[in-house]
Amino acid sequence: MSLTLVVIDDDELDRHALRRALTQTGRDFAIEECDSGEAGLERIRSMRAQGRRVDCLLLDFSLPGQNGLEVLSRLREQDIDVPTVMLTGFGDEELAVESMRRGADDYLPKAKLDPLILASKIDAARRIFDARQRTIAAETELRDLVEQLRRAVAARDSVLAVVSHDLRRPLNNIQLALGLIEQDATPRQRDLAVGSVRRAVDRANQLIGDLLEISRLDGEIELDRQPLDPLALAQAVVTDLEPVLARSDASLRIEHGDALDKIFADHHRVRQVLDNLLDNAISHSPKDGTIVLSLRNVSGAVEFSVRDQGPGIEPVVREHVFDRFWRGEGRPKGAGGVGLGLAIAKGFTEAHGGEIGVECPEDGGSRFWFRIPAPAPTPGQRGDTAGESASDFEGEEAAS
Numbered sequence: 001m002s003l004t005l006v007v008i009d010d011d012e013l014d015r016h017a018l019r020r021a022l023t024q025t026g027r028d029f030a031i032e033e034c035d036s037g038e039a040g041l042e043r044i045r046s047m048r049a050q051g052r053r054v055d056c057l058l059l060d061f062s063l064p065g066q067n068g069l070e071v072l073s074r075l076r077e078q079d080i081d082v083p084t085v086m087l088t089g090f091g092d093e094e095l096a097v098e099s100m101r102r103g104a105d106d107y108l109p110k111a112k113l114d115p116l117i118l119a120s121k122i123d124a125a126r127r128i129f130d131a132r133q134r135t136i137a138a139e140t141e142l143r144d145l146v147e148q149l150r151r152a153v154a155a156r157d158s159v160l161a162v163v164s165h166d167l168r169r170p171l172n173n174i175q176l177a178l179g180l181i182e183q184d185a186t187p188r189q190r191d192l193a194v195g196s197v198r199r200a201v202d203r204a205n206q207l208i209g210d211l212l213e214i215s216r217l218d219g220e221i222e223l224d225r226q227p228l229d230p231l232a233l234a235q236a237v238v239t240d241l242e243p244v245l246a247r248s249d250a251s252l253r254i255e256h257g258d259a260l261d262k263i264f265a266d267h268h269r270v271r272q273v274l275d276n277l278l279d280n281a282i283s284h285s286p287k288d289g290t291i292v293l294s295l296r297n298v299s300g301a302v303e304f305s306v307r308d309q310g311p312g313i314e315p316v317v318r319e320h321v322f323d324r325f326w327r328g329e330g331r332p333k334g335a336g337g338v339g340l341g342l343a344i345a346k347g348f349t350e351a352h353g354g355e356i357g358v359e360c361p362e363d364g365g366s367r368f369w370f371r372i373p374a375p376a377p378t379p380g381q382r383g384d385t386a387g388e389s390a391s392d393f394e395g396e397e398a399a400s
Contacts, residue, residue, distance in 0.1 A: 001028070002028040002029070002030055003027070003028070003029055003030070003055040003056065003122075004029075004030045004032065004047075004052065004053060004054060004055050005022070005029050005030070005031050005032070005054075005055060005056050005057070005058060005122070006032045006034065006040060006043060006044060006047075006054050006056075006057045006058070006082075007031060007032065007033045007034065007058045008034045008035075008036070008037060008039075008040035008057070008058070008059050008060060008063065008068075008071065009033075009034075009035070009058075009060035009063075009087070010035045010036060010060065010062075010063055010064055011060070012035075014060065014087075014110065015033055015035075017110075017113055018058060018087075018113070018118075019031060021113050021114070021115045021118050022115070022118065024115040025115045025116070025118065025119040027119065032047070036063060036064060036065060037063045037065060037066040037067075037068070037070065037071040037074070038065065038066070040057075040059070040071065041071065041074055041075070041078075044057070044075070044080060044082065045078070045080070048080070054082040054083075055083065055126065056082070056083045056084070056085065056122045056125055056126060057082050057083065057084040057085070058085050058087055058122075059071060059072070059084055059085070059086055059087060059104070060087045060088070061086060061087065061088040061089075061095065061099075062088070062089065068086055068087075068088075068099070069098060069099065069102050072084065072086075072099070072102035072103045072104060073102055075103065076102070076103050081103070081129070081132075081133075082129070083105050083122075083125040083126045083128070083129035084103065084104045084105050084106075084125060085104065085105065085106045085107070085108055085121050085122060085125050086099040086104040086106070086107045086108070087108055087109075087110055088107075088108075088109055088110065089109070089110050089111075095107075105124070105125035105126075105128040105129055105132075106121045106124050106125045106128070108121050170199075170200035170201070170204045171200070171204070173196055173197070173199070173200040174196075174197050174200045174201070176196070177193040177194070177196040177197045177200070178193075178197070180192075180193045181193050181194075221269075221347065221348065221351040223265070223266040223269060223351060223352065224266050224267075224268070225264050225265055225266055226264070226265070226266070226267060227262050227263075227264055228262060228263050228264070228265055228267055228270065229260075229262060230260050230261075230262070230263055230295055230302045230304065230372075231254075231256055231260055231295060233267065233270065233271060233274070234254055234256075234274065234293055234295060234304065235254065236271075237271060237274050237275060237278065238252055238254060238278075238293065241275075241278060241282075244279075244282060245282065248282050248285065249287045249288055250282055250285040250287075250288070250289045250290070250291055251288075251289075251290050251291070252278070252290075252291040252292075252293060253290070253291075253292055253293070254292075254293045254294075254295070255292055255293070255294045255295070256294065256295040256296065257295065257296040257297060259297075260295055260296070260297060260302060261297050261301075261302055261374035262374065263301075263302050263372045263373070263374050264373070264374075264375070265352055265372050266348075266352070269348040269351070269352070270348070270352070270372060272344065272345070272348060273304075273344075273345040273348050273349055273356075273370055274293075274304055274306075276341035276342060276344060276345045277304075277306040277342075277345060277368045277370070278291070278293065278306055279341060280306075280341055280342060280368065281306045281307075281308035281310070281366075281368070282308075284308055284310030284311065284366070285308045285309060285310055286309060286310065289308065289309040289310070290309060291306065291307065291308050291309075292306075292307045293305070293306055294306075294307070297374070298371060300373060300374055300375060301354065301355075301371040301372055301373045301374050302371065302372055302374050303369055303370070303371045304369065304370055304371075304372075305367055305368065305369035305370075306367070306368050306369070307361075307365060307366070307367040308365050308366055309364060309365045310365055310366060311364075312360040312364055312365055312366055313358065313360055313366055315360075318358055318360070321342055321358055322342050322343055322345075322346040322356065322358075323343060324340060324343040342368075345370065349370045349371075349372070352372050352373065353373050354370060354371045354372045354373060355370065355371045356368075356369070356370040356371075357369055357370075
């Protein structure tokens, strides 16, 4: 294998002696010669820009303008790391130590310019360089791992804090409601207290359910795929949300294209995705705001999109909205949740081989969308049966 060497030496006789010694090694060396430190730096930069590798730098200490140590410092400043052997006309241990400190991998007095010794110095410099690169890579990997662990611990602490806070609120509401029931309350007050208890229990159950769902995303998600009518599914979800919409003073309408494709998906999981996006839209919608749920065929998939008239999302924040436990700035007071809904939606969508995203139109609000592939499954997929025909697929309807 041919090795490319860069020689930086201002003395023509010394460069000739180096060429002769390298030739006598019997190895295949391509030699780039430079007569000054500045010329050598420019040659190395040019070679790197061209994608050419410098297998070893043979650097003379005594150079005009800047010596070999200064060249090493310039290389380090420019974040250029190449295997380097420092050459000098005299043996000086202090110079050898300083050369190593500045980044040289080995040291050779010119008086010992024997072909075998020179070849061994080049090989040693390259081995040291390779070991250094592996060490740097390992240190980088270790730092990344430490950072991941730090984030995991921080996320755990954040989860505990958020969960304890969000569970404490419904428990406090239950306690207050029970206190009211124990008193001589009027029938209307008792009804209000019972309703408060039910809502608190529902909220606690939702939180616990979200935590269970997010834990499933760490493993393989099992999907019970069946042919589904996307419009029927959307209509069923909207019907179930009518009481929530009534309390929020927001309105919701469905828009859809003609002849929507069927999707082959897990009814419960797709419904969860849609529930979470609509719940997010309702939480961020202003009083008397309008939410639009749209369905259309897009490139072999059915796209569900939820558009609201809320405050929108800043671009710098948008990339985090599907992160676990992310709650965002300006979250409406009383919106609830620990920032799991969108993470769950992303996990279930991707488990179907689909996509999910968010956009903020120029005229305001946010548009969350997800796409579920429309084609029928290949044989062997869960929910697929050997005798299922195209007519069977078209005739199935989603359960509400």
